[in-house]
Amino acid sequence: MANIPESKTGDGDLIVIDGVSHTYKTNTGPLPVLDDLTIRVPRHGFSAIVGPSGCGKSTVTRLVAGLMKPDSGTVWLHGECVVSPRSTVGMAFQNPVLLEWRSILKNVMLPLEIVPSKLDAAAKERRARDLLKLVGLAGFEDKRPSELSGGMRQRASLCRALVHQPEVLILDEPFGALDAFTREDLWLTMHRLRAEEPFTGVLITHDLREAIFLADEVIVLSGRPATVQYSLQLPDTGPRTLDHLYTSEATETLNVLRDQIRIAREGEEAGQ
Amino acid sequence: MRQVFVPLLAIVIFLLFWEALVWVNDWPNYKMASPSDLWPAFWRFKGLFLTFGWETLWRTVVGLLIAIVVGVLFGMIMGFSRVMREGLYPLLVGFNAIPKATVVPIVALMFVGQHDLNTVLIAFMISFFPIAVSVAIGLSTLEPEYRDILRSLGASKITIFWKIALPKTLPEFFGALKVAVTLAFIGTNLMEIVSPHGRGLGALFDSGKTNSDYPLMFAVLIALAVLGIALYYVVVMLEKIFAGWAERSAE
Secondary structure, three states, X not given: OOOOOHHHHOOOEEEEEEEEEEEEEEOOEEEEEEEEEEEEEEOXXXXXXXXXXXXXXXXXXXXXXXXXXXXXXXXXXXXXXXXXXXXXXXXXXXXXXXXXXXXXXHHHHHHHHHOOOOOOHHHHHHHHHHHHHHXXXXXXXXXXXXXXXXXXXXXXXXXXXXXXXXXXXXXXXXXXXXXXXXXXXXXXXXXXXXXXXXXXXXXEOOOHHHHHHHOOEEEEEOOOOEOEEEEEEOOOOOOOOHHHHHOHHHHHHHHHHHHHHHHHHXXXXXXX | OHHHHHHHHHHHHHHHHHHHHHHHHOOOOOOOOOHHHHHHHHHHOHHHHHHHHHHHHHHHHHHHHHHHHHHHHHHHHHHHOHHHHHHHHHHHHHHHXXXXXXXXXXXXXXXXXXXXXHHHHHHHHHXXXXXXXHHHHHHHOOOHHXXXXXXXXXXXXXXXXXXXXXXXXXXXXXXXXXXXXXXXXXXXXXXXXXXXXXXXXXXXXXXXXXXXXXXXHHHHHHHHHHHHHHHHHHHHHHHHHHHHHHOOOOO
């Protein structure tokens, strides 16, 4: 995979994961997690990655964020090879990881303290307040994270991921620990955020309904070592309502994906 | 109001109980001095209590400050580097396991006559361990996601330390500091008691012993308790200022 032509990155795809393989060294021996994985996400696209537990989905997010380097293959962002973290990426995890000693507003403003920015202090604060308002957290700016519910904390975490207007938003199961109603609320919030200021997104999730509700494309990874087993382009790409999930088309799509996950898990068990 | 009144009432009840215990058993004051014997002892030696109390206090505080600097340094080294942690930890545990009472004569011999230095040294040696361990544990158990949040933005290691690792370790640090305060007092007094021609409250205690002045010995204990309480609450106050966020409201 050494000689990748430059043109591969220039055709409108913002994120290109190109033939990436990776093996972790563990105490019990090498653990291959990714095997010749290739994923492309177009500019302002939103791809959901689903797959069996522990198949290396989180590794994908760390690669895109530049937090680690793959053994072989390349990750391209905007036509540039990713070798180290870059400030054009925003991340949110299942654990909202808010800093307990800061107010919600100061938590959201954290990336602005690190990323070089043309904004002055007042503009930065305005930016953070606007985002908090957009996700329904107006009036909670001065609260501590411990005073907020899990859903509210996750909203704040989303604001922090977006405050520096990153080109790429990486979401690693951000709604996994929330109850069903809160989760649906946050799905709608995601669509609102996307409509307000478009970003290119990668969403790792275990929830197939979440995947088809939020993404433009759903990618099913095989069991470990993961490679793309199946990918599905969804017909709608714009904002959706929750009713959408209860149509027969949605049910059909879900069944197709569920089948693919079953195949992935069987393949993994057979491989063991 | 309640916060002042309740502890004061508890102290008064404790003193009355103590007085009653001595009175009921009719103990002579070489067996157990009663609170009413203490005040005359304080009054007789009020000058010494003030100057020696100050000596004990400043040595303890200096020892504690050195313990903080060295402890935080060791804690940072062990917290950030696994190799250093694996290498240093057994060494520190072994060092800490040595009863400091046995180190006192060694130090006293090593720096004969340097009473201030010796005392500060023992106060430091006895109190830096909990600080080093708490900082090391605080730093090494920092969830990787916290680091990733900043690292993914291209923040430097130093930025991550100042913005996340340090504040997140503060509650553990202050918890250890409260333990260290008490330990440092033990260290100071050990040296003051053992050193011939020593100064400080420990030396006053020792002279009470040689003169069979039992009320004086008890009075020293009380003075030490007062100093200990004062220093402890200074730490609590600092904790409230710098790590108050870790305190959850009770509801």
